[in-house]
Amino acid sequence: MVTSGAVAFGKQKLTQELLMSLSMRETLSPTDHTREDAPTLVEPRAAAAVGQSGLMSLYDAMFSQYGVKIAQVLVTKADFYNEETRRNLISTLSELISLNIVPIINTNDAVSPPPQIDEPIGGKGGKKGISLKDNDSLAAMLAAEVQSDLLILMSDVDGIYNKPPWEQGAKFLHTFTSDQRNTIEYGQKSKVGTGGMDSKVNAACWALDRGVTVVICNGMLDKAIKTILAGRKVGTFFTESSAGGTPTEVIAENARSGGRILATATPEERAACVHTLADLLVSKQAEILDANQKDLQEATRSGLAKPLLSRLSLTPAKLKNLAVGLKQIADSSHRNVGRVLRRTRLADGLELKQITVPIGVLMVIFESRPDSLPQVAALAIASGNGLLLKGGKEAAHSNKALMELVTEALSTIGAKNAISLISTREEIGDLLSMEQHIDLVIPRGSSDLVRNIQEQSKHIPVMGHAEGICHVYVDKDADLQKSLKIIRDSKCDYPAACNAMETLLIHQDLMEGDFFSEVCNMLKKEGVKIYSGPRLNEMLTFGPPPAKTMKHEYGALECCIEVVKNMDEAVNHIHTFGSGHTDVIVTENRDVAKNFQARIDSACVF
Template identity: 75%
Template sequence: MLHIASRIVRVSGRRYYTVTGDTLPIGNINSVYEGLNVDKRTLVSTERKKRTFTDRSQLKYARRLVVKLGSAVITREDGNGLALGRLASIIEQVAECHHEGRECIMVTSGAVAFGRQKLTQELLMSLSMRETLSPSDHTREDAGSILDPRAAAAVGQSELMAMYDAMFSQYNVKIAQVLVTKPDFYNEETRKNLFCTLSELISLNIVPIINTNDAVSPPMYIHDDTVVPGTGKKGIGIKDNDSLSALLAAEVQSDLLIMMSDVDGIYNKPPWEDGARMMHTYTSKDKDLVQFGQKSKVGTGGMDSKVNAATWAMARGVSVVICNGMQEKAIKTIISGRKVGTFFTDCATSSPTSVDVLAENARSGSRVLQQLTPSERASAIHTLSDLLVEKQDKILEANAKDLEEATKGGLAKPLLDRLSLSQGKLKTLSIGLKQIADSSYENVGRVLRKTKLADNLILRQVTVPIGVLLVIFESRPDSLPQVAALAMASANGLLLKGGKEAAYSNKALMDLVKESLQSVGAEDAISLVSTREEISDLLSMEKHIDLIIPRGSSDLVRSIQKQSKHIPVLGHAEGICHVYVDKDADPVKALKIVRDAKCDYPAACNAMETLLIHEDHLTTTLFTDLCNMLKKEGVKIHAGPKLASHLTFGPPPARTMRHEYGALECCVELVKDMEEAVDHIHKFGSSHTDVIVTENETAARKFLGIVDSACVFHNVSSRFADGFRFGLGAEVGISTARIHARGPVGVEGLLTTKWILEGSDHTAAEFNEGKRNWIHEPLPVH
């Protein structure tokens, strides 16, 4: 087989193909083909072995790109001219792709619409001058409707290209217009010339912009059984720019065709109908599942035309995405691998079950869990608890693989500690899960309030699950069974997105979760999301996900909170915990508590990050003892500004007082009294967990009352801020928010309420008319 153009290099701004060891300008590729007795038109089919991408993550490797702009994308929603702002954004993205070394071709609509806009104004002026007509009798629509579309196209084509040229020139990109008609594809000579021209333009680093020549030809229509001259192969019916772009993409062997329209993608039925569901992935097998609606209000191509064109191109080695061209940065987002639009693939094993389906399964699984009795839900959790011990060898074997790969990859030690599982951890997990099971009998369906509104009219407020949770966690596989058990107890559906560093451990643990759910017929309620799904895609699934709970580094949590625009996020961005050693602190207690708060598990979010010491201790042995103890434990100390001012020689100054070290490091600072300690905590803390060590009960009560944190402790380590230690069995996360749930979030934090009203034949009008009377009598809830 002939091997041509295996790679591309750039020299002085021009691209060169490396052909059989020789580097030649692509512009001179003719000589290569002539010498090899190969038609130049075969350039596109022989220069590389074609295979469609099987996963969105591969789209970043697309080198040759065709972008089709539909009429609805080009024109404004009110029909008055072109959407210049939207076009400018699209052109900027194409220019970026071009400068990245991608070969870009555009297929554009809009000539008729642009020409009609130009001519309508002149026609209205002409009509208004006629003595037999009143200006009020003719509107812009009347004028536009009597315009010949071919005349409009003739005017619009030049105007459209002038606009494209002006916009692309801002990015130093040269363009060329190529107008095509039916014979250009189905006449052997013109077909050959067309693709020679396209190849030459691409070789010259020029972006071809292609449109049908509607000024001389009616809208093209060729039956699907038309045989392309010289090939013996059937072509595609060219009815609109959808089929035109598909044909071009296939002929030039494009890696990716992006068809931009006014809809988000392919739906199983018209989007405005009940039960319509967006199909993020489409295969040829899905065709019978789709019900097509009306055509675009602006263009000539309906959704069935787009699907037919896309599947035709896909069958010829072109990957296709149909998307909404009005979405910001759609092209760049698609190339980055994000789930935008509908991705066409025919690889049956290209991807696991889509997240949409997993989320829908989680919703239905949640409803199955709700219908179970409390003892049945508790039984599933007990099963999972037992499996953690019974199959610990399998779990630890999987965890060892994760640790080996993470160590080779240079994962930081605090994250390695979080990743590591042991028999002790699994035993503690098992005990915690049994606590959750034993406390789950009064969760779902618990009556919080009962009121007699009127005779035979009883209102109850009862607890119900939130719905579907998405929990994103890093490096901590032990989170998976904890969160799964909490979801079971609260009857919530759950999607779990773990870090890739714990892939083996997470899979082994998820197998046990599925086994425990299967015992009660709710195996779909909880699923582990594939690592190929981007978090950003999950955060846009507000129709499927009700609450996001991130567990991990402060960077992760902040990123999730920033990206999630429509789904509420429950969590804490940082764990900057303080221990304040008061002037009346017991030295022995202070040493013991500070050691545990910092050194027991420094990677935990409830570990001490700042030690505040009353300035009176600077002249006592307690200050020295605390510093020596920390140094002995291997803790690196950073001095706060006030402490640094008292020392000639001492620890290096802290760069910032608001920092979560997550390691054997901490900041030490002096304060003059408890009020200054509280002010420091409020200024630099993260509202997570803060501690006072003192024997002064008055000071302790005041500290506990005025410190505005989720957890506030007296004479105990900050490490007690934990769902298991609080008797919750585990926590799905720790929240520093001030609404819904705060602190370690157990089952109760995963519940909301609904109101149930039972009567006989009550109507609101009866109360308004005085026929019935309000009572509003509180009743016992049991």
């Protein structure tokens, strides 16, 4: 750790001593300005000598709370010009680091304060040297000498801006390349430090040129170092090469402007765009399936679970159904935007209208389901919203192929930037901090993903459903053959779907016949593993193993069967263990069906 603060620390103490030494006459004299000028009268070398002990005492107290030992190392410019002392310095630092002792390094300002003009040192192999005139250049020099993996330069601002951050139009730079140096305008340096932001940039570029990774960040940020080490986007990251794609912030700004184009397009134009996308899914089926096959091969090699493989897989039938669904979205979209919800006449010739408008920019995060991409894109187009898509890495090839079709469809109405796929290695936590660019986050995936995003998003609203614990209740008045078909379809057609059946509830009267055996035989024939609920387990001497919990989303060819006394008990069971996603009653009694639908508070009730 390279630190400053000894001079500032010492000035506080010496100023107090100077004021205490004043006589009462001098203190009260209106012509004596010693009191006001005391901080500037303190000699910096003396201040450094007094401040070093206090500064190290503070560091020692803080590090000792974590059981970490520290060492003080004071250096001057001569230590770097003299080859012997330079080698000794680096040897000492290396030895301390090997012993897990943190070196606290500072310039020996009591002897020789950092020079403001210095001849460059450290220039080897044709590379430019660096002038040791502040802590930033000292840190860069030491980082290069000990071959550090990472150099973090802390400031009182979040990182590098293209101009002073308080000025209009200042833009934060998450990444910085050496060719940007001449495009930056710097503000004033710190009042207590010896360097400014230009010094930090020069030091960072010098260290980067010698193989040291550099980040400039705000030292006041909570857990800044741990967050940087975790790979999160904090501060400005210095890199030799330009970013391999458009920055996410620019993509989000494009989505905003593209969404406005969608919002002002006519309903017919938006619908035609979705129809075009639907047609492309069919006409470019071969390219999509080729890309999907690459994902499936990589996922199989990596040992992806079977339910996730099922979600990842695309087939001609899936693409055809997708195209049909997209056309339905297009045909029903004409009144999505601009529909009058309420009209109030305030006075003659003065009318107030409430109309439907787009939300703005949506971000949808989804896992291993590439078919989600065209579905979500179609809904965004139909509702005039900009859209950012963040898919799982396991579907990278499929998502890229599908995104090309979305862009092609959007180009027909001049809004190709309205929807973008974020393919960078951006952490979700970093995306959730972009509240100035994103208006709503919609996670689609596992309950863990949804909960994680809900917890991380502090400023952007999240619309997510964490679980799909869905029930099918077979009433005593049900058509049993119809019931078997519904049970098979709801569990076996697409077991990884979020609205697949997870628990089958059977009216106790139906346990007297062969229905339960027929259900078990049918499910076993389909490869479904069956678990029993508490009541069913009590009724059977030999039967399916008991379920560990009734509140579980299997997402695979597994389900639980439970027995209930009547519809009231079925409703109570769903309210207790369900997730409010999708629940079903099978009965021929219309009154019972209506009662069930009225009482179940789920998104979909059939």
